[in-house]
Amino acid sequence: MSGSSRREIALLTNPTSGKGRGARARSVVLGRLRDAGLVVRNLEGRDADEALDLARQCVADGLDTLVVCGGDGMVHLGAQAVACSTTRLGIVPAGTGDDVARYLDLPRRDPAAAADRVLAGRTRTIDLARSGSKYYVTVLAAGFDAVVNERANQMTWPRGQMRYNLAMLAELRTFRPISYTLDLDGRTRRLDAMLVAVGNGPSFGGGLRITEGAVLDDGLLDVVLFKPVTKPDLLRTYPKLFRGTHVTHRQYEHHRVRRVTIAAPGIVTYADGERFAPLPLTVECAPGALTVLA
Structure with a gap:
């Protein structure tokens, strides 16, 4: 230095x-x-x-x-x-x-x-995602992924990725698509979906590339929707998240926005793997808010 x-x-x-x-x-x-x-x-x-x-x-x-x-x-x-x-x-x-x-x-x-x-x-300046006075770096999970995170956090065994996998299988038994209202830079959408994720970066959960294509310094958030799929289809799609090849799925949508508001009943969101806030929630990009040594 x-x-x-x-x-x-x-x-x-x-x-x-x-x-x-x-x-x-x-x-x-x-x-x-x-x-x-x-x-x-x-x-x-x-x-x-x-x-x-x-x-x-x-x-x-x-x-x-x-x-x-x-x-x-x-x-x-x-x-x-x-x-x-x-x-x-x-x-x-x-x-x-x-x-x-x-x-x-x-x-x-x-x-x-x-x-x-x-x-x-050596420094690099990157964006953060902001909701009120709280920030996150990676991805906000606001659907099935958040429900799985909530369950995984309540489990004491096993550790690491396997705990997440087991929590996913447990939640899959009873999971139903969620009714969302979204505001994407002023455009309102009402739809049922398995999950909504808001990425500042492309991955969460140890390399799950849910918001594939997200860039850390473009001044935008990447909002991904997975509209209703069968449970076997969801299980087949899950391994593709590690490679980012899920983006060709017919029920996948990807939007780039500066601000998004998400409303849905009974969902507590997770960001950077941490419990973040219950819905409804507005997230906006905070361009250049973080200087990292990279």
Whole structure:
């Protein structure tokens, strides 16, 4: 990094992310950053609220870099603190999904290499999606995918992607299409659908490319609809999400908008894998709201 050799930056870690990978990565990164001559605030919240307070304090203190060590949930937390500020966000991936790291082509299994990206200091400015005062980086799930996320979060076993797969199979037994009202940049649509997803980036859930084609810095959101399909068809389509080849499905729709309002009964949305807000909800693009070290 340029400037004073004694510049202070912050390292905020979720030690439990990725089955303890967060704590292991922190010790590697901390040594790497301090060996490079940086003064590092080594931070860890007792819970998400305290971690967010710590992150916001770093921004208030004028630190130019906040490095988060963990999964997409930690990136989500960091984005709330640094959005629309001059503080840059560095990312050391240590989660199970790490979709933001995929977007930015960051090393996902080598914390020392991720620390070197921070030290290199190269920045990229990307958009965020915003609803009220809350932001997200990846995708907002507002249908079957959100219902599955809600169930998966209530399960204690197994870990990782398999828990999501099992939750999906469990929800599929009773799932019915949802009645949505959408406002897409002022155009109203009323329809039944299996899911609605609003992407700032192209994937969520560890590489599920639901909003294939979404670009991080185009000033637009990508709204994807899956209109009603049979349950066997949904199961057949699911593996295609990892390759982004679901886009040819006859019940798939893709819209690019600056703002979308979604209304549907009984749905709690998820964004960056975190519980976000109940519907109805308005989401808009916040162009250039986040500066990342990438």
